Amino acid sequence: MVYFAGLCIFILISLVGAYPVYKTKGKEMKKDKKSILLLLGSPFVSFILCTLIYKLTCTFTVSHNNYLPWLSLIICTLAELFAVNTILKSKHTAIIRRFFVLSVVLALFEIFLCNYTSFTTAPKIETLDTSVIQSKGNVACENGSLIISSDSSLIIDEPPSYTRAVIIEQKQAYKEAVNPVEVILGIKDVTQSLNYESVRDRLTPATGKPLIMSITPYKKLYSVRIGYGGVTEPLTVNAIKTANAVPFSFSFLRFFVLFAMIGFVIIVQEKNWSNILYRSKNPRQRLILQCIALICTIAASLWLCPEKTAAYDPEVRNTADPYAMTFDAFQKDQMYLDLDVDQKLLEVENVYDRTLRDESGAFAYWDLALYDGHYYCYFGVAPVLTMYYPFYWISGKLPTIAFASFIFCTLAIFFFCQLIITIVNRFIRHCNFLILCLAIPTSVACCGVFYVLSNSNTYTLPLAAGLCYLFLCLWTGITATMSRKMSKRIVLLILSGVSLSLCAMSRPGMALGALILAPFYLQILLAKKQPMKYKISQAAAFLIPVLLGGVFILTYNYKRFGSVLDFGQTYQLTVSDIHGNSLSLMSFFPMVIHYFLQLPRTRALFPYFEANFCVIYNYGKYTYLADTIGVFTYPLIPAGMLLMPLTFRRIRSAFSLKKWFIILCFGISLMIAWQDFCLGGAITRYVIDFLPLLVILSVLVLLSAVDIDHGSKTKNRICAIIFAGSLFISFLLTIGVRDSILMKYHSEIYEAVENMIVFWK
Template identity: 25%
Template sequence: MQYIMFVLGIVFALLIWKAVNKYNLFNKYNKYVVLVVMSLLIAVVLEIFTFNYSAFAGKKTEHFALDIATDNGQWDYDEGNNVINKSTAVKDFKSETNNGSITYTAELEVNGVVSDIDVILDTTAKTVEGQLYYKDQSLTTEYSKIGIDDWKIIKGLPASGHIKTHFAGKTSMLKILLKTDDANAIKNIRLKVNYPKNFNFNLVRVLLLALLMTFIGVVYFTTNKKQMGWKMFTVALLIQMVFVLGLFMINNATFDENGKYTGENYSSEIDVYNELTLALTQGKVDLNGVNTQSKAEEQEEIEALQKLDNPYEWKQRAGMVYKWDRAFYNGKYYCYFGIVPVLFIYLPIYLITGILISTKYVNIFLILLAVIMMYKLALTIADKWYRKVNPWIVLGTMACFVNVSMLLYCVNGAKFYEVATVSALACAIGGIDCIINAFEKNKTKKKLLLAGAILMALSVGCRPNFALASFIVLPLVLNGLAKSGGFKKTKGKRRNLINYIKAVFSKKNITAIVVFAVPYVIIGMGLMYYNYIRFGSIAEFGAKYQLTVYDTSYYKMTDLSKLPIAIARGLLMPPTVNSVFPYINAVAESSNYAGYLYGISYVGILANPIMWLIVMLPWSLKRGIKKSGYRGFAIAGTVMGLFMCFFTTAMGGISLRYWADFAWMLFIPVIFVIFDLYTRAKERKIEKYMFIFLGVLVCATVVMHMLMVISPSCSSLNNAVPEIFYRLRDMVVFWK
């Protein structure tokens, strides 16, 4: 019966689609309204029949349910038939307490065919870890463990306690192990065998499926449109921002003891940026005496650090109380993260409201700002491209820009680490956009050039390694000034070079050059002064004085043995694919590096399907990119991206958060390749096939990141908010 229902749902969905086409409803009525209604109907039909097909299975001939009281091991046979001997159903039950946790073990004599098992617990525990063992007709001598390594029973989510089994023939014995902490002991264990999965109409799944079908329909209706205007791009941007906000909300969702949703918690501990805010209001830059209960105790901690042979060695600080991940120099704590977010966000809000803003709010604000900047930059490049590109190609490029940049992984962290990176990213991309728009034909818009220079310089004040980003805009500035200075190509490379330099530094460009240089000089001098008053050096940002997991003063750019690691992990390493939701995970493996290497999970940038197009860059540099006049910009993005990849690995280590430093740089040339490929295909009348090809790459990239961003290898969602993670799992894995 259940499989008939599964097929029936698909058949009904096809009939609805066929009826809409047969009666020509798209032409008789507003096609978008018809599309939405049809999508909702199909989603509802699939939800009722196909996605809930297991609920139609019905009870097996042999079924039973029983309750076990954990305080005394007594059990009651609740309902069912004679599949078991009522007097010996529970062969053994015991509970053991060890190191603050309790393990419950129940052995059941079944002697029947088992197809479904449900475990329902009476406990205040948010999650309970479970293991299931069995004996069947093929395994009779000893228990065999089921192949679920991460079985967790979630409070308020009954489906998490359901297991669909595939044992051989009749099952003789079942053994269930449940583990929780002793503060949340289990009062009662209810076991149900061979009861079908409960029918669960998942409204979220219905709406998401309807939205997906509506989106596909809208793409189909508008594929051949030459332009869609700002409305479509605004809608796309809003959808992207809603997704980012949704990811942010589920990472901070809270649930009560019964597993019911109670809201979100966006508060965070006072961190280094909050401390720097307080320090600046006191007229100093060190963090001593702020965010501490006792200055005397803090001074004792500092004196203890100073007595160590090397306070920057983690193990020497074991057992000591001190401020983690601060710079420590001459008996004072400092913030070695860029000061710009404090000056422009934390400090103004504190001075106006007297409130130290939560870093979680700052982080999500900056991420949304970076998303806007990415969409705007992609749109700017499309506008400057010498041929019109299909708007859907531009929208797909925008979506990939956000995903490939690793920006979504910064939503999961929401700490000051991410604030430093994302603020630098937003400033750099905004600066590039301003500089591109500053040069128009033979004119220079000095206000935009000034804004671009300010933003690029500020990015260094957010994260010092973003000084490399300024080399990306150098070809834009030089070429723009050359055109404004009247440069024209002539015969002879030497003569061209001389004429180019003369055009760049012509009298006409003096004002523009000053406008571009002044922000770098002023902001640079400010940063150098800030460094000097802290560490006695204008070039030291405090990186080598970190109280973190390693003495970073020993990191060297000349350590070329990290180059293969940077290439493999930063560029080439594909994600792991397995059979467990969410199926795609980042990688964590040994590097065989003979020394300390900070590393978390990672995925190579070129693992993104859309990034495969970078192999076409040499081809495009000689064609479309050359004609558009942005060849130097594309090359600079590639070179700086590769250099930043090595720099980040050599001086920081391995983390997807670090990938946000360079991933966006490597995507910039890919933007041009995408536009060039589409333009060439259009000229050769194969636009349709290129549209499909690029669409597949875009969808594969977006889906890959949607799955990976919630995976345990990249996110703590499964542990921090299991109610959300396992609801997402059950929504996707409907056949479980």
């Protein structure tokens, strides 16, 4: 059947390829035997090559997938296109020839390198009887299958001596979300005969696809243990097979990804696209950039959780959602949450000391603010005002935290893409268009918005709202200074001021990032050619919404805590007494270590690195520490900071707007980072308060460094590698979050990426 399919493909390609040649050069072809041989021989030789490789894999591998028709289709089509274009002397001949060579090389790479462990002289595979499999833990045997209900292990004593691979056919019971299961393979052999040595560790959604793990025992294999961790739903093991080699599997995903990436590079080289200049008024280029922005925005849908709404009942207290409780408090015309306070709690000498709270035996709601005998939510109120209330008015229900975070993050991605484009339009005259196209998704990936999506919870919702409003504030603010129409400028400035107020109501520390707009607005106020009325109207358009928002925040603080500057953080019932946190210059250097230099740590599971937990024991006081990813994890950030002096050297004027914009991005980032570390500690979500500013700085500096007037092909390539590397690292960190929405609802993405990258099973 396979040969028949391949033969049909070959005949079809030959006929389709011969038609245009016959139509164009029918008479000449009768005398030109070389053209006939080229036209018919190219796909024929390609088909014979595919057939020989297929027969080789059939004979010397344990098993194989039916890849011949598809592989022959690709290679034969490219061979025929090359022959046709050569005969017709087409300008596309060079590209197609390189595509043909690339397809053959990638096919050989996939077959003989990525699947090198699959070849053996005498393929063997055997399905083990469940009766010979021992179990430890909660394991039941039903109809020849093993049902695992919790963390357990399966033991295979005296497996076949030829065993070099274990194939597990299993499926986990789940409805919508799936909790990935960790499978650890251990063996006993001559080198370790008493204890099991763990040799493979995989994280799998167990959705029905066989899990393949290879082993390399020394001399005699005594026993194999399959350990299961993180089992929350019943998992059915239908069969366990052993083989003397890893089953052959041609990965079309890996083939096409590599083909697309290298093929794009080939087209860029042949078409000389690397020298295309970005023109902000070019409609085609603007459309391409907006399509990239749209793709980045749509990518957020992978984190869309099915639980979008929650019913609101004034008599039911949703203690899992402090924003819903704040909404409930507003509905009841009160500032404090409608929660009862344990009287024992009020008798504790220092209720904010966790040790004293625990010793008293009093019940306390975790991480809410307790003040004057009432509970308060110290998180920003903007999500309640701008998401919960509109959602309730429209649907009569409240959004879940995950859905509210998704909406804010989706908007934040779109606004950030527009912000990057606007900054490039404002500051860079000659920008490489292809590198700009790569810079947009990289900046989105590195700004922290996907971390927020992956970790949607009580603590990240203010981040999501803050990012959304900060990006909108910066985008509309810079766009306003570039607009020539007075009416449009006023509207944009009002929108920028409102967004800044909402950012401050979401996460006050993050709102400091809007200070990078200061040089733009000072330039307007100091413009000598503009009348005073013109300046006052623009200043009022921005400042009035900011002042009104500030008055609201101060009044809200006063009504809750009796002080206009008290946001309630010091009254948290959390791991320590927040009153002990204060600004200190001595904390600057630990901040640099944790927020900038702390790189990810390694782990056993793909992608083999994750957020790091590090203690340097030189703080002089208690400091809250958790898993943190330093900004130098992304090559984009250190590269941008290192190239800042080069950018300044090209700017002659001391009062250059671009120069002060970069300085403020860097300086305000340090200020926010220092403040967050002193008052909060070290955790990844604090890094996101200033990470977008460093991303903006780095993108601007790198794109300036490869300016067409000063750049070179080498600089362009280095810049592209930096952007691509940062994008890849961010992608791996994002899909590797075990408890994320992406892992639960789209675990096939994680599994596909792992199988594509990790070809050594």
